[in-house]
Amino acid sequence: MxxxxxxxxxxxxxxxxxxxxxxxxxxxxxxxxxxxxxxxxxxxxxxxxxxxxxxxxxxxxxxITSFSKKTRSAGNAACLQCHEQGAVMHFAGGIHDARKVSCTDCHRIHHPGQGAELLKATDEIALCLTCHHTMRSDLMKASHHPMREGKMTCSDCHNPHGSTTDALVAGDSINDKCYECHAEKRGPFLWDHVPAREDCTHCHDPHGSNHQRLLNARVPYLCQRCHSEPRHPGTLYDASNVNTRAIYNRACLNCHATVHGSNHPSGQTFMR
Ligand code: HEC
Ligand code: HEC
Ligand code: HEC
Ligand code: HEC
Ligand code: HEC
Ligand code: HEC
Ligand code: HEC
Ligand code: HEC
Ligand code: HEC
Ligand code: HEC
Known part of the structure; x- marks a missing residue:
């Protein structure tokens, strides 16, 4: 050391x-x-x-081990003597470690900020935003998780130390993390909508969006990213109508309302 x-x-x-x-x-x-x-x-x-x-x-x-940038790895090693388990378990080799973000970039031992967890900044979001500046504008968008209201924080979804899932998500998968709070989206459904089963972020940006409901794009454009030309039966309505209707508020959702999956016996096209 x-x-x-x-x-x-x-x-x-x-x-x-x-x-x-x-x-x-x-x-x-x-x-x-x-x-x-x-x-x-x-x-x-x-x-x-x-x-x-x-x-x-x-x-x-x-x-002496001084925790200055020069002795970074010695510093992390000193902490990991006691903290190699639990929340910190996947630190070594994680993205923060790989990018030389060390324990003392986020924690202070002698003079921590107020609040829990010996954080360097006054609160966790402020800490994360010191490096992730561009995320600040996401949090200010019209549709957002209640982070700026102080009801949620980054570590409700992320483990900043490391995880076995992409993007430091603190769960077995992105969807498992979402289901922890949005259990009704887990199903099981009789009829799954493939993208919802795969990855909620196909359609939602968890950090914030200027489209309602954290959507990545406005409906119908969101749907049309994957469904370029739905073969709508002309007996039910005039196909040319679809595009006209699409520009109104709920567009595709007027008819396809159960977009996360359906439990109705004839819900395979998510109309009920
Ligand atoms: C005889 C006095 C003396 C003793 C005993 C001593 N130190 Fe120091 N220590 C100093 C001085 C003087 C400096 C400043 C060196 C410098 O800035 O170059 C220093 C520097 C340090 C630093 C680096 C601070 C920095 O700004 O990077 C740490 C950490 C430290 N000491 C910890 C300890 C610990 C832990 C002990 C007991 C095991 C200890 N010191 C014992 C005098 C002492
Ligand atoms: C000799 C063992 C040891 C070493 C070395 C050590 N810690 Fe700790 N740490 C502890 C113990 C014990 C606690 C109290 C745990 C508790 O309250 O459950 C603790 C608590 C913490 C907490 C607060 C956890 C909470 O629940 O609020 C943080 C953060 C932390 N340590 C970070 C560090 C960092 C960063 C380093 C290196 C600079 C470090 N520790 C070095 C043993 C150690
Ligand atoms: C990118 C910022 C960041 C880095 C780097 C970081 N931490 Fe943390 N740490 C946090 C935050 C935020 C929390 C509180 C939220 C949580 O528990 O995930 C925390 C919580 C903790 C806790 C309490 C965990 C518990 O059981 O609730 C310990 C212990 C800890 N950190 C130790 C470490 C050690 C040791 C290192 C270096 C190997 C380290 N941290 C690196 C941000 C960081
Ligand atoms: C749990 C790990 C830990 C323990 C125990 C610890 N230090 Fe530190 N020390 C650090 C870290 C990390 C820093 C870097 C600044 C910070 O996080 O506050 C530091 C910074 C310092 C500095 C640099 C000046 C300053 O205040 O920032 C000195 C001097 C020092 N420690 C001395 C001591 C002495 C003396 C003791 C015992 C009475 C001690 N440390 C106990 C982790 C520890
Ligand atoms: C509701 C859950 C959730 C919350 C809360 C959350 N994130 Fe994320 N974050 C994710 C998911 C899921 C991903 C991976 C998919 C993606 O990139 O959208 C991600 C990806 C990221 C990425 C990498 C990709 C990118 O968009 O740059 C960063 C950096 C990030 N988050 C930082 C943060 C910070 C900082 C906070 C707190 C201000 C935060 N996150 C809060 C779920 C969340
Ligand atoms: C000292 C600077 C620093 C701090 C503080 C910091 N990060 Fe990071 N973070 C980075 C760097 C560097 C990367 C590597 C990717 C990049 O360049 O954007 C990164 C990457 C990430 C990623 C993306 C992982 C991936 O696989 O794409 C997430 C998620 C993330 N950080 C979350 C957080 C959270 C949550 C906090 C607060 C608890 C935090 N970070 C605090 C510097 C930091
Ligand atoms: C820790 C709990 C938690 C987690 C984890 C979580 N959410 Fe949320 N989510 C919330 C809360 C709280 C709200 C706000 C509910 C309200 O205002 O009624 C919300 C709202 C939403 C909304 C609606 C936003 C609006 O404008 O109405 C969407 C969409 C959403 N979350 C998607 C996700 C996705 C996707 C994930 C996984 C990446 C996720 N959530 C993970 C707690 C969580
Ligand atoms: C195919 C695109 C798509 C996918 C994938 C998707 N959603 Fe949604 N989600 C939507 C749309 C569109 C709305 C708005 C529905 C409305 O306004 O009636 C919405 C609304 C929501 C809402 C708020 C309203 C409500 O129904 O509670 C939550 C929460 C939500 N989604 C969570 C999730 C979660 C969790 C996942 C992953 C399991 C997910 N979504 C996957 C398109 C999607
Ligand atoms: C990320 C790509 C993606 C997005 C975005 C998406 N879907 Fe899908 N959707 C799929 C896939 C893949 C299937 C399964 C297609 C199959 O089985 O042939 C599907 C199936 C469907 C079906 C049932 C088709 C059938 O024949 O059973 C409907 C209806 C549907 N989607 C409507 C929507 C609506 C409405 C939206 C916008 C809110 C949307 N989708 C957004 C990928 C997507
Ligand atoms: C006026 C009601 C209505 C609107 C609006 C509507 N659909 Fe449909 N859609 C239907 C009906 C009815 C079917 C056929 C259902 C069946 O066969 O059971 C269908 C079938 C589908 C299918 C499955 C068949 C295929 O073509 O692969 C997809 C995908 C689909 N719609 C996507 C969309 C998208 C994307 C939008 C918005 C751009 C949209 N729909 C708007 C009523 C509508």
Missing amino acids: TASSSADYIGIQECRGCHEDAAASYGASLHGQKGFTQKSDHACEACHGPGGDHAAAGGDAST
Whole structure:
């Protein structure tokens, strides 16, 4: 962890002697309070590594794990000693890790922001937006999940540490995540609409949209991305009518109302 070959631990009292402020903020912190190392003399060195050489040198920064960008991997490794399980399990090799986003880009140990989870920023959304700026405009769109209202946050859908699903989605699949809160869309349906079964984001943008209901595009254009020329039977209505009607409000949905799937015996075209 340090450039030194020495593994001599010197103990918290020694550190405190030269780092009164850091010792005080540590003592007041969750780690200090939860006492995971308080019983041990090696509280500081659990994260910063053995400090023998550092103290002997009178405090040379290169002799201690300092969590600066330069020692990033040493820093993550120090945290992962205790946090390799649970929520953080898939960190190594995940997209944030791969892009050199480290624990201390999101967390602060000595002087965290208010709120839970030792986050660096005042709240989670503010934290994420410091790097994902372009998402800010999505959240402001007319149709949105209630994130800006403070009722939902990014980690309701994402695990920022890593996951086994694309885009750090915290579920077995995107759809499984959506079903957690929109259970009625899970079915089972007698008649599945293939894209809804496959991936909700074929039609919805979970971050925000200027079309109603978080839709990626307006109906009928949304439907026409996949159904360029529906073969509508002329006996039921004039086919040329479809395009005319399509420009009105609900367009295709006037007739095909159960677009997520149908349980009606004759619902194979999602009209009931
Ligand atoms: C749980 C891990 C952890 C423990 C325990 C810990 N530190 Fe830190 N320390 C960090 C991290 C991470 C930083 C980088 C800044 C931050 O996150 O607050 C840091 C920063 C520092 C700094 C740089 C100046 C500053 O305040 O930001 C000093 C000095 C320091 N720690 C000393 C100590 C001392 C002394 C102790 C024991 C009393 C201690 N640390 C315990 C993780 C830890
Ligand atoms: C003899 C006094 C002394 C002792 C004992 C000492 N330090 Fe330091 N430490 C310093 C000085 C001085 C610096 C500043 C070095 C610099 O800025 O180049 C420093 C730097 C650091 C840094 C890097 C801060 C930064 O800004 O990157 C950390 C972390 C740190 N010390 C932790 C510890 C820990 C943990 C202990 C106990 C194991 C400890 N120190 C013991 C004097 C000491
Ligand atoms: C020696 C073991 C150890 C090390 C090293 C360690 N932690 Fe912790 N950490 C703990 C314990 C114990 C808790 C308290 C867990 C609890 O309350 O359930 C904790 C709590 C946390 C929490 C808050 C969890 C919550 O529920 O609010 C975060 C975030 C965290 N640690 C991040 C870090 C980071 C970042 C590092 C590296 C800079 C680190 N930890 C290093 C043991 C450790
Ligand atoms: C991209 C930002 C980000 C990075 C990088 C990050 N975290 Fe977190 N961490 C969060 C957020 C946000 C939460 C709270 C929401 C959650 O639990 O997912 C959290 C929660 C935690 C918790 C509490 C989890 C629980 O059980 O509820 C621990 C422990 C933790 N982080 C440790 C780490 C460690 C260790 C690293 C580095 C290996 C790390 N984090 C890297 C953003 C991050
Ligand atoms: C309702 C669930 C949900 C919420 C809440 C959510 N996301 Fe997502 N996010 C997803 C899904 C699903 C994907 C993958 C499909 C896609 O790209 O639309 C994704 C993809 C992403 C991507 C990668 C692709 C892209 O669009 O750039 C980023 C970055 C992202 N989310 C960041 C965030 C941030 C930051 C927040 C909080 C402000 C957030 N997400 C809130 C579900 C969500
Ligand atoms: C320090 C900067 C930083 C912070 C803070 C940060 N991210 Fe990221 N995130 C990145 C980078 C870099 C990537 C790689 C892709 C890219 O370049 O956009 C990324 C990618 C992602 C992706 C896309 C994954 C994929 O497979 O496409 C998601 C989702 C994501 N971040 C969510 C979050 C969430 C949620 C938070 C807040 C808890 C967060 N990020 C905080 C830098 C950051
Ligand atoms: C943590 C719970 C949660 C998760 C997970 C979730 N949602 Fe939502 N969703 C909500 C809430 C809350 C609302 C707002 C309901 C309201 O205002 O009545 C909502 C509303 C919606 C709406 C309607 C928006 C509108 O303008 O009426 C759509 C569409 C939607 N979600 C799609 C998704 C998709 C797709 C996913 C998966 C990527 C998803 N949701 C995941 C909680 C969630
Ligand atoms: C083929 C496109 C399509 C797919 C795929 C799709 N939806 Fe929808 N969704 C729509 C349309 C169109 C509406 C608006 C319906 C209306 O206004 O009557 C809607 C509305 C919604 C609403 C709000 C109104 C309501 O019915 O509750 C939620 C929530 C929702 N969808 C969730 C989901 C979830 C979860 C998935 C994935 C299982 C999904 N959608 C997949 C097209 C789709
Ligand atoms: C991402 C592509 C996609 C989108 C967008 C989409 N669909 Fe579909 N739809 C399909 C597929 C694939 C099938 C199954 C076709 C088959 O079995 O031949 C299907 C089937 C249907 C069927 C039943 C066809 C049959 O013969 O059983 C109807 C009706 C339908 N879609 C209406 C809609 C409407 C209305 C919308 C817009 C709200 C829409 N679709 C959006 C891909 C899509
Ligand atoms: C006025 C009512 C009405 C409107 C509006 C309408 N449809 Fe249909 N659609 C039907 C009827 C009726 C059928 C045939 C049902 C059957 O055979 O049971 C059908 C069949 C379909 C089929 C399955 C047969 C095929 O052609 O593959 C698709 C796909 C479809 N419609 C898509 C659309 C799309 C996309 C829109 C909007 C652009 C739309 N419909 C608008 C009534 C309508």
